[in-house]
Amino acid sequence: MSLTTLYLYTVGATAALTLTAFALAVRRRTAGPFTAAQLATLSVLVCLMHVSVMPWRIGLAKAPGVDALIFSIPFTTCLVLGLRLVPRPGAATLLIVGQGILGQFVGSGPNPVWWPYFLAMAAVVELIVVLSGRRLGTLAAALGIGAARAAVGYSYMYLVMSPFVWKHFYPAWYFGAKLGLGVVGACIGAVVAHRLAPVIRDATEAVA
Amino acid sequence: MSPLPWRTDPRTRLAACAALSIMAALLVRPIHLFGLAGLSACLFAASRPAPRIAGGLAVILAVTTLGSALSQGFFYAPPGRTELFTPIPGLSLCREGLVYGLVQSSRLWVGLLSGAAVIRTTTTSELLLAMQAFRAPWPFTFMVIVGLRFLPEMLEQTRRVLAAQAVRGVSGSGPGAAFRRYRLLLTPLLVAGIRRARQTALAAEARGFGPGRVASRRLRFGAVDLMALAAMAAGLAWAAWSAARAGGVTIGGIT
Known part of the structure; x- marks a missing residue:
């Protein structure tokens, strides 16, 4: 199978997952438009996610062994905090895809080839958000969201995007190490987000 | 007279960057990739960057190239590889991989150089107009615009909070101290950022900044834009044909 075919298959799978998540959200009557305040909150988290990953975008991702671990901590903290502050379907897509697109606009320029990568991570997290329902505020849900995002992100990156876009190839042990550390x-x-979420929610509600 | 990239429609600039990035993913032959990187470098040069910006980008390109060459030098495994250096048994740097990584880094140059050209020539208001013209979903448009507005402020605020922490004696080195500083940084940064962003959002909403907003300026394609779009369409068709002819890349490596 060529990498282009594999890439197109993943695009189809991502679209199917996204549609499933949003169909479930509509069926459970949890979908709806975002308010300006919710979008502003998510925008700040997107900015913070971008600031956290900036050093890795300029090439430090090649630092052997440590980048996957260090990159994942702030990214997941912001993602889970965003879902705690705006706990509704669509927020994960806005955070993950928003960060990706903002990163493209201030970094490498708009590149639609990468959009399925952001959407794949977002689709899996959306599915967990919708299925979690009222248990979204638990530590288990936070861990599930973080681990699923990292697993899908690193797998998609090293198995599909890196060979397809950059024609870079990595051995299985390297991919496994990155995935595990991620x-x-x-x-x-x-865990950090789970502990910080009540403090930040109280503080932002106090100022709102 | 302003340089050519500034005279084009912002939609053309965004489309050019996207087209070049797609072509960089599709093309296989090194000469095509270096040609594409050269074209992107010309676009960046036409945006007349200050020496400081060009220097900064040169550093990023150098780091990216080195990373690509080293990673593929270690991991790319063609038959009959020439080993140059073996830091640990089973992991060696090979000449073919280094050359392969250097060639493939040109794909990254295309994105970085054309992206830098677009960023230098496109204002936030032009980006907003282009995203609306492309019918981008309103929440994304809103988030990107607010994000672009808040990004410099967020960086400045981060510096301020870190300085305040240092004054208050939050110090130490090592992973534990860094983790503690990170936790102490997040709360003030987020609370202050969310408060400012909500105020800005309410003010923008009160002034009619919403999905139904009617812009005072309308985007129009000129002759240069139409020529550029035709060139992009031809380039994409050629890249797709070239990739199909070359047989593409299989999961196991280059065919």
């Missing part, structure tokens, strides 16, 4: 970092980030 998931561990994401779990640490999820």
Whole structure:
């Protein structure tokens, strides 16, 4: 199978997952438009996510062994915090895809080839958000969101995007190490977000 | 007279960057990739960057190239590889991989150089107009615009909070101290950022900044835009044909 075919298959799978998540959200009557305040809150988190990953975008991702762990902690913290502050379907897509597109506009320029990568991570997280329902505020949901985002993100990156877009190839042990470190970092980030969420929610509600 | 990239419609600039990035993913032959990187470098040069900006981008390109060459030098495994250096048994740097990584880094140059050209020549208001013209979903448009507005402020605020922490004696080195500083940084940064962003959002909403907003300026394609769009369409068709003819890349490596 050529990489182009594999890439197109993943685009189809991502579209199917996204549609499933939003169909479930509509069926459970949790979908709806965002208010300006919710969008502003998510925008700040998107900015913070981008600031956290900036050093890795200029090439430090090549630092052997550590980048996956360190990158995942702030990214997952911001993602889980965003879902705690705006706990509704669509927020994960806005955070993950928003960060990706903002990163493209201030970094490498708009590149639609990468959009399925952002959408794939967002689709999996959306599905977890919709299925979690009222349990979204638990530590288990935070860990699940963080670990799933990291697992899908690193797998998609090293198995599809990197060979397809950059024609870079990596051995299985390297991919496994990155995936493992990414998931561990994401779990640490999820725990940090779980602990910080009540403090930040109280503080932002006080100022709102 | 302003340089050519500034005279084009912002939609043309965004489309050019996207087209070049797609072509960089599709093309296989090194000469085509270097040609594309050269074209992107010309676009960046036409945006008349200050020496400081060009220097900064040169550093980023150098780091990216080095990273690409080293990673593929270690991991790319063609048959009959020439080993140059073996830091640990089973992991060696090979000449073919280094050359392969250097060639493939040109794909990254295309994105970075054309992206830098677009960023230098496109204002936030032009970006907003272009996103509306492309019928981008309103929440994304809103988030990107607010994000672009808040990004410099967020960086400045981060510096301020870190300085305040240093004054208050939050110090130490090592992963534990860094983690503690990170946790202490997040709360003030987020609370202040969310408060400012909500105020800005309410003010913008009160002034009619919403999905139904009617812009005072309308985007129009000129002759240069139409020529550029035709060139992009031809380039994309050629890249797709070239990739199909070359047989593309299989999961196992280059065919």
